[in-house]
Amino acid sequence: VGAVYRRTLQALARTKDALSRKLLKTVALLEMVAQGAEFLPTADVIVFAYDGAAATQHVERALHALTDEAYLLHERPGSGMLSIKEASGIDVQQRCRDRAEKIRTERPLVEVLNDLVKDVYLYPAKYNDDFEMTRYFAFRFVTGLAFLAQTDWEAMLSETAVDGMVFALLPASGEDVATLRQQLAARPVHAERCLFVLPKRCPAIEAAAYRYLAAGELRAATDDRVLREEYELVRADAGTLLTAFLRDMTEPERGGVWYFYEGKQRKIQRRAQLSRMLSNICATIYDRTPVI
Numbered sequence: 001v002g003a004v005y006r007r008t009l010q011a012l013a014r015t016k017d018a019l020s021r022k023l024l025k026t027v028a029l030l031e032m033v034a035q036g037a038e039f040l041p042t043a044d045v046i047v048f049a050y051d052g053a054a055a056t057q058h059v060e061r062a063l064h065a066l067t068d069e070a071y072l073l074h075e076r077p078g079s080g081m082l083s084i085k086e087a088s089g090i091d092v093q094q095r096c097r098d099r100a101e102k103i104r105t106e107r108p109l110v111e112v113l114n115d116l117v118k119d120v121y122l123y124p125a126k127y128n129d130d131f132e133m134t135r136y137f138a139f140r141f142v143t144g145l146a147f148l149a150q151t152d153w154e155a156m157l158s159e160t161a162v163d164g165m166v167f168a169l170l171p172a173s174g175e176d177v178a179t180l181r182q183q184l185a186a187r188p189v190h191a192e193r194c195l196f197v198l199p200k201r202c203p204a205i206e207a208a209a210y211r212y213l214a215a216g217e218l219r220a221a222t223d224d225r226v227l228r229e230e231y232e233l234v235r236a237d238a239g240t241l242l243t244a245f246l247r248d249m250t251e252p253e254r255g256g257v258w259y260f261y262e263g264k265q266r267k268i269q270r271r272a273q274l275s276r277m278l279s280n281i282c283a284t285i286y287d288r289t290p291v292i
Contacts (some may be wrong), residue, residue, distance in 0.1 A: 020062050022050075027084055046063065063082075099215075102214075116242065120138075123137075123275065124278035136162060137278055147180065147183075166194075168198075169199075184196055192285060196259070197249060197259055209238070211234060212242055218231045219231035252270055
């Protein structure tokens, strides 16, 4: 409560608009007393609270200005809850956009995503239990164009120490999703150690990925506490979107992807089924592995 009170006083000192000051006080009050779903500090709750006291469009416009222009309010991704933040007075969002654009020219999206999942591995649990050893599959992204151009998947695997690979395809558009799905199902890719994952919709993750990197770099480059916290908020917001995307790609239960192996779409709806699929692949390829 004390921290909210302090941030509220600082925010109020930065705006003279009467409606904006009322909205800041309302958000602060809701932050302090929020206990149940009925009193969460969301835009919908605040607009409803001011129904009749001010025109809805005026309230919505003021909330937008406080969030995206004055940077005195922060909206948490997913929950939509508003909170008052300390503000440095610097256009942090624009700085992040500028840095993100620079990074975009230097690093392709697939490289950025693969850095994020470099330590993600999937395990064929049954096979490992049966043979009392540990085999594993790496998880990597590949663009749709690279998939269509690639002919020697085993060569890619030979450069690594993994036993297999789960490739997540990155389509460039909705039409690309349909094309890749047709290609994956129409012909085997002759990669018996590779399982392919295709999102059902073209993922809109590029902006979040570059914003995540940009905010992280900017945060590391400043010693100003308030500015670091603002960059961390941007980074956390982008990280929330990235985490949801990565979960869609790696957790079958979320139903966001199709799985393909050797030219056939495979019905995989749970992690146990995915692990079993990887075990079946290992059992076929490494069938002469002695039990240690």
